[in-house]
Amino acid sequence: MTQASGLNVPGTYLFDGDMAMKGYALNKMCFSFNDAANRQAFAADEAGYCWRYGLNDEQSRVVRERDVLGLLAAGGNVYYLAKFAGILGLDVQDLGAAQTGMSKEAFKQMLLEAGK
């Protein structure tokens, strides 16, 4: 994944111009999910919906596989991907668990520990 200049933090990516161009179609599709009718249309025909928004093969694959890190690598922006996650009934702890390889309970416990 591209890195904006000066950031070298493991597991941390900045959504810069390169990513914004790469992920445009994917993010545009996720932006459409603000509308409940579009969320239903996606659920009714996921592949067709991805095709209509012009996702490339890689973006369609990571959508199909619900691959969170893959969605980020394909140019997905977290603010727009959050709307896709909502369709799937996933909250941000589910996403955190998926990205860190932890169980959801372990991820939530990590958050609690941060407050101590």
Added chain:
Amino acid sequence: MAKIVGGITTSHVPAIGRAIAQNLQQDPYWKPFFDGFPPVQKWLDEVKPDVAIVIYNDHGLNFFLDKLPTFAVGAAAQYHNADEGWGIPTLPPFTGDAALSWQLINSLVADEFDITSCQEMLVDHAFSLPLKLLWPEHDSPPLRTIPVCINTVQYPLPSAARCYKLGEAIARAVTSWPEELKVVVIGSGGLSHQLDGERAGFINKAFDLQFMDSLTAAPKWATQYRNEELVEQTGTQGVELLMWLTTRAALPGEVVELHRNYHIPISNTAAGMMLFECR
């Protein structure tokens, strides 16, 4: 003349809206967060500001990547909340103050801030939730509102130093407005949290507390950091502390901290809240 009476900074996460909708304020998970607000509600009830300038970041409700302003100022008579994709109940419309909006726009551009003016602007949870937390008994807050949106979606983001100057310019715009108005500035975002990447779940209590202390003791402290450094210290979304910094910079003259709260976690976020009064 218009006067800035104080500033309030708070975190926002969509889950707060769900908690409010489900009346979970006394739930053990949520209580330490909601308990921070009554002293601020009491202060607002005594001061009774006429206008709230709300500094926040849009999460892909109003703005998409097709046109993404760095700084945007609402200039509407009314602002609507809308579904952000999760079907959380939306809040009633918020009343605007178009005259003061245009004063802000005119003054900021004259002050070399090339902002985007918005006569239509959907406002998301980052704008609406602080108002609901501060005026919980009202369907819509009992004052006029002006949204000021700062881009945190796509890099480059404005620097901390730039945001500080924006806050100072907002103060100049308001305090040179001839109308007798009491204005409160509300900053919505942060504190440390990271939603994306293998470092998701990152929280930095020590930095958050140092930042909160700095807003009282040395408000420009955070302007020494580049945004990449703020991301390292506070997480990819922790950089939303720019809203707090802008808010603090918009408070002119002698400023006194009246109240604060800090709790980890709500959702994936370290939740902070501060109340400042201008003397």
